[in-house]
Amino acid sequence: MIAIASESGDAEAVPRHVAVIMDGNGRWARSRALPRHAGHKAGIKPVRMMVESCAQSGVEVLTLFAFSSENWRRPPEEVNALMRLFIEALRREVAELYRNGIRLRFIGQLDGLGPELNRAISEAVSKTRDNARMELVLAVAYGGRWDLAGAARKLAREVEAGELRVDQIDEARFEAALETAPLPPVDLLIRSGGEQRISNFLLWDLAYSELYFSDALWPDFTQTQLNAAFEFYAKRQRRFGRTAEQIEVQTFSHGVP
Numbered sequence: 566m567i568a569i570a571s572e573s574g575d576a577e578a579v580p581r582h583v584a585v586i587m588d589g590n591g592r593w594a595r596s597r598a599l600p601r602h603a604g605h606k607a608g609i610k611p612v613r614m615m616v617e618s619c620a621q622s623g624v625e626v627l628t629l630f631a632f633s634s635e636n637w638r639r640p641p642e643e644v645n646a647l648m649r650l651f652i653e654a655l656r657r658e659v660a661e662l663y664r665n666g667i668r669l670r671f672i673g674q675l676d677g678l679g680p681e682l683n684r685a686i687s688e689a690v691s692k693t694r695d696n697a698r699m700e701l702v703l704a705v706a707y708g709g710r711w712d713l714a715g716a717a718r719k720l721a722r723e724v725e726a727g728e729l730r731v732d733q734i735d736e737a738r739f740e741a742a743l744e745t746a747p748l749p750p751v752d753l754l755i756r757s758g759g760e761q762r763i764s765n766f767l768l769w770d771l772a773y774s775e776l777y778f779s780d781a782l783w784p785d786f787t788q789t790q791l792n793a794a795f796e797f798y799a800k801r802q803r804r805f806g807r808t809a810e811q812i813e814v815q816t817f818s819h820g821v822p
């Protein structure tokens with residue numbers, strides 16, 4: 566039975582949607598006198614752990630920030646190594662993901678990724694499309710501002726075409742125009758690597774997320790760190806704009822809010 570995150574701070578609550586900024590690969594590699602791409606390669610192991618563990622815990626959606634729209638600014642050798650790593654990891658892991666009931670989705674400006682990665686993406690998405698145990702969303706060449714600008718452009722085109730009136734644009738319409746539209750809002754954001762910022766990740770979807778920052782560098786992020794993040798989440802009282810007293814009364818009077 567899946568315990569859905571409640572608004573009351575239910576100690577058993579499991580986040581429905583977990584999003585992760587996997588930071589610290591470069592520092593992990595540097596501290597071992599290795600090239601940066603060795604850190605990215607070492608980052609695959611915690612990705613596997615996250616997928617297995619989140620699926621087992623009843624998380625419905627796991628979104629990983631694999632490559633930001635700003636990461637194109639990195640040295641070309643590192644960008645190329647990352648693209649190779651994505652292609653190889655996708656081809657290697659897709660059968661296992663399929664067996665484990667994981668459905669894959671990609672968000673981001675995929676047209677700039679090149680034909681080989683795009684082919685691997687299409688194959689992985691189509692192979693896993695009927696799975697329903699957990700959705701794994703890989704954000705590649707993704708930026709929160711890019712997504713917001715895209716949504717604005719989409720709505721503006723509908724207005725221009727006479728299909729939509731400006732006064733019909735509200736939060737629900739805007740949200741429906743985002744790449745992340747089919748996903749539930751993020752309940753828990755985890756960032757490894759010691760920095761405490763959002764780095765242009767899911768700007769709209771993080772509006773009410775609980776934010777968990779871990780000092781562990783991403784390749785060192787293990788089940789222990791994930792458990793700590795889940796424990797942190799289970800203790801949070803999610804108020805969504807209401808007062809603590811309102812939430813307590815609601816919990817008291819309904820038992821389960």
Ligand code: FPP
Binds near residue numbers: 588589592654783
């Ligand atoms: C940020 O660390 C990490 C990245 C830009 C790449 C993340 C990619 C992986 C972990 C590989 C995952 C693969 C799949 C298929 C999902 P950083 O390089 O900014 O680290 P630093 O802050 O220490 O320099």
